[in-house]
Amino acid sequence: MNTEIILQNLSLIAPELIVVATLCVVLLAHLVARKNTQLMMLLSVTGLLNALYLLTGNIHVTVSAFSGMLSIDPFATFFKIVIVLATIAVVLMSRFSDEINAEHTTIGEYYFLVLSMCVGMMFMVGSSNLIMMYLTLELAGLTSYVASGFTRKAKDSSEASLKYLLYGAFSSGVMLYGMSLIYGLTGTLDIAGINRVLMQGSANGWALIAASIFLIVGFGYKISAVPFHYWTPDVYEGAPVTITAFLSVASKAAGFAMMMRAFKVMFIDSSVTNLPAGTWALIHGVHVQQVIVVISVMTMTLGNLVALWQDNVKRLLAYSSIAQAGYMLLGLVVLSNDGFAAVMVYFVVYLFMNLGSFYVVMLISNKIKSEHIDSYRGLGKRTPLLSVALAIFLISLTGLPPTAGFIGKWMIFLSLINAKMVLIAVIGVINSVISLYYYVRVIRNMFLRDENEFSGTITFSLPQQILLLSLLVPTLYLGLFFNNLVAFAQYSVKMVGF
Amino acid sequence: MELKILNIGILTWLTFLPVLGMIIVLLLPKEQKSAIRWTSLFSTLVQVIFAFLLFAKFDRSLGGVNSAATMQFNELFNWINIKSSSWFGIIKIDYYLGVDGISMPMVFLTAIISCIAVISSWNIEKSIKGYFALLLLLDTGMMGVFVSLDFFLFYIFWEVMLLPMYFLIGVWGGPRREYAAIKFFLYTLLGSVLLLLAMLALYFSVSVIDPVTGTKIHTFNMIAMMNPANFDAGSLLAGASTYWRYVAYVAIFIGFAIKVPIFPFHTWLPDAHVEAPTAISVILAGVLLKMGTYGLMRVAFPIFPDAAMYFLYPLAFLGFVNIIYGAFCAMAQKDFKKLIAYSSVSHMGIVILGMAAMNTQGMVGAMLQMFNHGTITAMLFLIVGVIYDRAHTRGLDDFGGLMNKMPGYSGVMVIAFFAAIGLPGLSGFISEAFSFLGAFQTFRWLTIASAFGIVLTAGYMLWTLQRVFLGTLPEKWNGLTDINARELTMLVPLAIIVIALGVYPNLMLDVMNTSANTLVDFVKGSVGLAVGN
């Protein structure tokens, strides 16, 4: 591994480098022009747009870089795009968030943190070596701990960061221990290598299972899957809305990408050939599939059932995002490229609808200083546009046509049925019916119930509305014309080595 | 059969005209109340005109049902086309519209009822802009369900209609509107998700030769699904009378049964009806309920003939339960609307029974009953609405002697009531008679038992008539005014239809007849086992 290879590899991670550069610049800008918050926002956005542009260049690249540490492949690129898009949206959102702007003295650090989270996640999706996974996970993690505590003066924000820290550090520690066990079993940390060793069948069942479950603890915490989700509601509620939104989309996406790659590459049994094209089998004796089935069912069910009881919209959305993770996990259990593709499609639509709903919640709490569901009464009258938008986002989260959310679920169930997992599919749809109830509770309060006395209309600035529409339009458009999206996702399941 | 206007197929026009109206309505400032009203009215009126056009041009001799060739006014464009992985195969979804004898009357009905609903909503004042927008959206959803031949498209429209309905009940409804609305929403969604799964299972079980590429691809095309030859060997729903086919059929059936509604899934109906504003009750009873039975005819029967035949008797039995049970429940009601709601349950039971007969008279009777019930019950709800607007109560016992006070009103009412009772010369009679005649040939004793419903119906209807219109007028209603022009304009057309179909049912029958035969022959033929009782 000599220098020119390294340099050549560096060109492959240009997007990440751009973002790193941007965050340094933002930090410096913060030092020199502390007052000019606008500038830093613009800097970040420009950097991110650059990164996005470079990413589009990488769509067709499929190489393993840095001596197998990092994979640059359509799969990674797809998720990087999702992450960068989310980051851009969040950066713009932050511009309108009162609680962020209140911290104008440290606004530079804020953008710095968001960007470094972005970097960490971008590396996460590509990393194909356990130690890389751990490092990138921690990079994303550490920054999120700090970011969720960004509004330091607020008690709940601080508490959120502490809980996130302790829980995260613990989970990643357990994960690390699992990694060490796998290292002990296979003598390597490179996931492809691990797979090679496992294929020789030397690995002992129980140790391997224990190790993989330790890994799942780490992943599960990242994607907030039951029973490793406990931090989620508290942190989501405590953290600034923008950060919550970011965590619920980007961080989840990164976690999923990492998990999917890890399991596919590590545990696939390439010797089994008599399967339908596009599907695969796991190495005999590795019960990861069953584990994930159990986890996903628990996740969606618990997420939905507890969400029924939430009165804080932010917290409600936290639980809803747990449930959503449950649906996405269903895409993994079918063990097929189309299952993965379904998850990826889901993430794209999830990006729009979830960010959208958090954005609206943020705007509203800016004005009415409350996230309690009862304070949403009569919003339909006070601010029609926002209410309708939120309603559409929530309906999309429920998964009703003609919104994009339906397509996400549709793809998932499509692959489940194709894999003849009817029972699981039934559980899934029943869950989506239950979920309807709490989503509709919000809608009901906005439209069906009026406030005791009408407290005037709420207006929002044009930029705010534009950002809203740019999230709303895709949510509707993708619901009817998902041709390219699905095609792109199905192209992007391509990983290094597969 | 082709019919284009401005080079756009008439069915597309019919389906999306309301959306156009909706957009205009949304663009109008909300102060322009009358403008909003007239826009909505206009768009629905045009829809009615187109419906008449369709009705006139419709070729009575073509069967449709399971043969794409004899579907009429077809519009087939590719909508989604994903070169997918080999596991999914190419995902192709078509924008596929077409009508046959089963859907034609429903399209006609939908157009008329929607138009009348708009008229009857004239005195809505509460955020009228949203109201009409949603009403028109609902219209599109309903129309789409009846014209789409692609299962995916069908499902989309099916779901599109839910949300407007939720809001229309929930925002403009009565005191317990929230409860009714969410109940309606949850019930229907529960049904439709089962429908969704069945649809996906079908998708992967059926594959056809793609005209373009010439390869075998899966399809959502309902008509393709009806051809047993298209089921891949070894797929989930392949074969006949298999466990999974029965499961899928039951799933689909529940999906539709909830809409009909069939006992015991009917409990949302009374609540929804009672709470909904008049126009919405009209649409609910007039069109929405028909979607369930329509779905059974369009989807469940032809795609799962084996299961359909296997579950024929249970179906008929449910029909019987609906008839008798609904009638008894209606008899005990004190609320005018609730009474009519339960009478709907009873009358839809007749449709179910007629369908279960699985022979021509039964099927035709059922179809005609769908149409007639649509018109008659619409009239009844409008009548309730008229009196409710004046008296602000629906208690049956609060009234009496309206016959003298409101003669014009009473005249229309008498027609509606006797039509509901099934009086010869009015439309209800023919359809009920045929349903029973048909059913009797398949299920002798069950039909005799069900036919007793006509006595019960006469019982509660006349009782209501007496309590509300006969006797002496309480003083407090001395101020009541007779029916006004607007209300007449929405009631009279329906009355005319009711009488016309009563005297000369062929107007509708010859539209339905061929398709009914085709359907029956197909279902029976593709199973070949004869049904006894």
Place this chain on the structure above:
Amino acid sequence: MNLYEIIFYAFAVVTVGSACVVVFSKNIIYSAFALLFTFFGVAGLYVLLNADFLAVTQLLIYVGGILVLLLFGVMLTSNVVSINVKSGSLHILAAVIAVALLAGSLSGIIVMTDWFVTKSTGEITLQTTSKEIGTALISTHVLPFEIASVILLVAVVGAAMMARRERSKTNV
């Protein structure tokens, strides 16, 4: 019982013993100092596993850095002069059961599993690994190395931001 084993057991005892103190002692100060010995013991084990470079790193970073940080933490969050340095503990019972189960299954795994070992165990000549590590850091592991640097940057900035005394007095 050769020297190697003696040394091993010595370190093992030190490590585990002090770790127990860390976990079970009521007094945070004690725990902190016990942790010091744990780190020493671990470092010793590293040496036995002929990871000399790592042993040194362990001492430098853990003892020199992390432990100090933790002590600072203790000092700043509880005034030592008072006896408020005691720290209680909660749901012992559940923890005991869970951890016992954990330890049990772990040791079970450890014993039962045939790990990935090159069969030529026994005497591997003690040699320094610094060189290999050095080359690895700039060749194969260059990317993790860089990421680690980013992590440190983020950590510094984040910690600074978190811990900084806010100058505006508009607290919640």
Place this chain on the structure above:
Amino acid sequence: MTPHLIIALAVLLLPLVSFIFLIFFGKRLTKISGHIGTTFLGIDLLLAIYLFFAKLYDTAASWDFTFSWIDFHTTLNNIPLKLDIGIMVDNLTAAMLVVVTTVSALVHLFSLAYMKDDVRYSRYYSFLGLFTFSMLGIVLTNNYFMMYAFWELVGVSSYLLIGHWYEKKSAADAGKKAFIVNRVGDFGFLVGIMIVWMQFSTTTFSGIFGAIGGGKIPFGSDTWLTIAGLLIFCGAVGKSAQFPLHVWLPDAMEGPTPVSALIHAATMVAAGVYLVARTFPILTADALVIIAYTGAITAFIAATIAIVQNDIKKILAYSTISQLGYMVMGLGVGAFTSGVFHLVTHAAFKAGLFLGSGSVIYAMHNALHHVNDHHTDAQDVRSMGGLKKKMPITFWTMLMFTLAISGVPLTSGFLSKDEILAGTLSFAHFTGHSAIPFIGFFVAGLTAFYMFRMLILTFFGDHHDAHRAEHLHESPWVMTVPLIVFAVLSFFAWYSFNPIGAKDGWFYAKITTPHVVVPEHIAATPTEEFLEEVHHQHNLTMLISVGVAGFGILMAFVIYYWKKISADALEKALKSVHTFLYRKWYFDELYDATVVAGTIGLAKVLAWFDAKIIDGIVNGAGSITKITSVISGKFDTYVVDGLVNFTAYFAGLFGLIFRKIQTGKVQTYILFAVVGMMVFVVLFGM
């Protein structure tokens, strides 16, 4: 389209035209509407009479015009599945046409005065038109389907006419009762039609008779043929107020008296008899026996009740039921022509009786009005008497009718009744059911008795309130003319010039027993033998009937005119019997207690069931939620909020439990995570 068809259609449709015309323009025309309606019916009558003679002197058995109404373009049992409708005119029809139109026309005329200051005058006339139309429909149709349709229409128009004074609750109730009771009968009728339709895929008489004649019987079983016949007969039971569905007719007297004359004496109630006559060819022996007994029982019950009634219209109502029973009995025993014949004659004199009573009531009413007496019931015979002098025309005509109904020689009633009785005797001779003739004669006696009781109480003696008497006087000509016409029509000569032998008249010549198509082994006695026997029994019959009739009349005079025996004494002596009869054998009470109460009760129960249990099971609403409120006070509000779906109820419960885990203590979370982890490790490790 032959001219005859056109005329027939005209006869059918003219009343409909009158109905439509009056319903729309009646309001403006006010009083003229009555004359318009009457004119329409007058023309109708003339046309009918023309058709009658045209048919009678035509050689063809029947004019049948069938056309396809609905074609299903498919086959059933290899027969093209069509619904043919059409009209058919044979002698029976022609006769019925004349009867219906005559009565209807005269009633129209009569009503001009009787209803003159009614609030809904025009509506009354339009409904009369509707009724006549439907009645003519029944008579003219050539298939069961159409007949059922008109059957229902008749029911409705009678509902409307009975409830004409719907402000009176009793009137509204009566209308409802009539309709629903009829529906019960129609239900059977409908099932019968289903059977024949299913078996012969046609509903035309000719088609069905042809098929059965061809040896095809329903479900290939004799029993089913009987059942089919009886089911169709159910329709007759409803319409002709036969036991056990006779209860509606007396109540129907709430309607205006002319309506009673038209609907509940002459036409509608006769429709049932007509139906039986039409169905006659396919009635098996068993069916006929049952029919005969139904008729007999009805006749007997009604007659006994009629004895003790005091309301003049009630008396007539029960006598009508009794006479209808007679006709049905006549058909049942096989005396086809006699049954129909009695229908015709009875139509005339019973219509006359009602109109007469109408005239009396009219007079009484005015008189009471003059003396401002609003308590006395204008219809109670006990408050009448001595009207002979005051209203002679009414009296003499009434006398004529009474004689006719009592079966006194030289009247039309004598002819028809005797034939029926002879029929019963011959029936008894062949089948041994001697109860039938016995009842027949007994009822004949009773009839004579109670009819004369009514006549005496009404017209003889002195009016017991002299002051009121001054205000009593004869009705106007529009009311008396119809009476006279009917009286004239009640003479024997119209039907047969032989006062004691109906056989020699045109009626028997033209309207003969139709050819029975039932297979021999289950058919009743062949017509020829039967009539032969009837001929033998004829003289005997005459003697007995005249005897019992005379005895009945004598008793009436003894008790109510000469008062040799005190009516009150009798009443006291037979207290229990009297009350039993006065209470009409407690039929209404019985039905109210069982059927009506049962239905309503069941309805209530089911409604509760629906609201609580079904909704409960599916929604977990109601009581279940109470239990849950223990778990969380919030829960109820949530339930009210709409979390009522049963699954969602448990969902909510679990959610409630799960969220307890979310304690807010991060270490608890970690503990749970570790536990979960260990569970997995152990579960999947083993």
Place this chain on the structure above:
Amino acid sequence: MEITLTHFLLISAVLFSLGVFAVITRRNAIMVLMGIELILNSANINFLAFSRYGGMNIEGQMAAIFVIILAAAEAAVALAIVLNIYKRFNTVNVDEISILKD
């Protein structure tokens, strides 16, 4: 008795368990952090042991290095957060910091 891989692994297992125990039970946030450090150390011992007995392959040692680096970074951030908490709540007892809950 020959010192084998198992000995080292057992020690690390013990450290791991102790760490977990500390994390779950000790109320003081700093104690929790100490527990986490123990966990990391146990993992490191594993890495090195495997690397040693796996024929001196360097990967384990590299992993260990990065873990140590990361532990440092983590400790820094953690301390900052804890101090911040102490400012807000005047306590570092984790179980008393629970305003966010259902």
